[in-house]
Structures are given as structure tokens and as C-alpha cells.
Amino acid sequence: DQQVKQNSPSLSVQEGRISILNCDYTNSMFDYFLWYKKYPAEGPTFLISISSIKDKNEDGRFTVFLNKSAKHLSLHIVPSQPGDSAVYFCAASGETSGSRLTFGEGTQLTVNP
Amino acid sequence: KAGVTQTPRYLIKTRGQQVTLSCSPISGHRSVSWYQQTPGQGLQFLFEYFSETQRNKGNFPGRFSGRQFSNSRSEMNVSTLELGDSALYLCASSQRTQSYEQYFGPGTRLTVT
Numbered sequence: 001d002q003q004v005k006q007n008s009p010s011l012s013v014q015e016g017r018i019s020i021l022n023c024d025y026t027n028s029m030f031d032y033f034l035w036y037k038k039y040p041a042e043g044p045t046f047l048i049s050i051s052s053i054k055d056k057n058e059d060g061r062f063t064v065f066l067n068k069s070a071k072h073l074s075l076h077i078v079p080s081q082p083g084d085s086a087v088y089f090c091a092a093s094g095e096t097s098g099s100r101l102t103f104g105e106g107t108q109l110t111v112n113p
Numbered sequence: 114k115a116g117v118t119q120t121p122r123y124l125i126k127t128r129g130q131q132v133t134l135s136c137s138p139i140s141g142h143r144s145v146s147w148y149q150q151t152p153g154q155g156l157q158f159l160f161e162y163f164s165e166t167q168r169n170k171g172n173f174p175g176r177f178s179g180r181q182f183s184n185s186r187s188e189m190n191v192s193t194l195e196l197g198d199s200a201l202y203l204c205a206s207s208q209r210t211q212s213y214e215q216y217f218g219p220g221t222r223l224t225v226t
Binding site: 032046093 | 169205216
């Protein structure tokens, strides 16, 4: 049972344009969501998070949007840079799961110069 | 501040053997979680340790075990290795237990032949 799904295995965008990565979840007990970025041969790096009491959180070029009714979140990167090319993982947790993060399968983002 | 360190980075073992992986958390972090990453299953939670006690456990067989020392360093052990145990094993640390925001190490790549 895949409780967190990232339906796009890959995304390719031009430098300077917007990158939108999507994530859907099924478990209504999830109330905290995170995005991680992963380069080859490195561990995931925490990017940005959002609590279910918010619908938007911004940090520089990165913005996460949460639509609780649709059980959907998205990560916007504006403007995209070649150094953003990596695998992006969506993760979720909740009060009952505590430190246990449930991850999506990841989306490979490629930003072309 | 130094990040999470994991040793060894690469390991090759034979079916039936056992293996021990080590993780040193970020200084001041007292919680350590372990995850397994495989191409087929993605990132899956193994367990979390805090104050030398296992606080949370994923759905893995008893061959997977761990422990934490008084200095917060953690080890993970896999006994009777199977081919399917070949994976990237990631350790993540956080300041406290039940914390959603976790910081990952580079991982240990285990290959079972």
C-alpha cells in the first residue's frame, strides 16, 4: 500500500523556468510533509516542510503548497537552476507515526541550461 | 557542525553472513533513525533509537536489529544476509524523538552476493 505517491518519475525543465513537483497521499493521519533532495552517492537533504495547519510555506526559491481536501502537495522551484537537478522525495508523517517518515518514490528533476 | 557520518560507505557480503553498519549523528542530536533504500521499494523506515531505546519500528523481519550507545552513536545489524538485503542503508539524526525533520547521512551501500 503506497501511502505517498509521486506519479512522475522524471521532469525536465529549462533553466530559469518553474519546476513543479507533485505528491499525493492517502493516509488522512498524515499532518506533516517534507521535501528532500538527493544527489547520487549522497543522502537526502532536507529542503522544506509544511504542517497541515498551513497551505503554503516559502523558503527562497522553494515553495510548498498543501491541498488537504485533495490530499495533494506540490513543490515549486522558481527560477530553476542546473544545480537543482537531483531526485526529489516527498515524505509524510503524523502524530501517530512520529519519527517514521513515509516516502514517495521520488522524481528525477533535470534542469537544462 | 559536522553532518551525519556513516561507516563503511561500501560493503560486499555473501549470503548467510551478518553485517554491522555504524552511524554517528550530528553533534547534539539524540535520535537516530535507519532507512533502507532499494529500487523496488524506495525509502523504507527500519527503526528509531533515542536515549539507547528503540522508540519506533518499521515492518522488517527480526534479522534487522539495532542499538544506540550513550554517545548517541548507533549501529544496525543484519543477520543471515539475503540477496534482497542489497540496498543503500541510510541513517538520519534529529534533535529529539518524534521529530519529523531528520538529517541524513550519505548511506552505506551494501551488496549481498
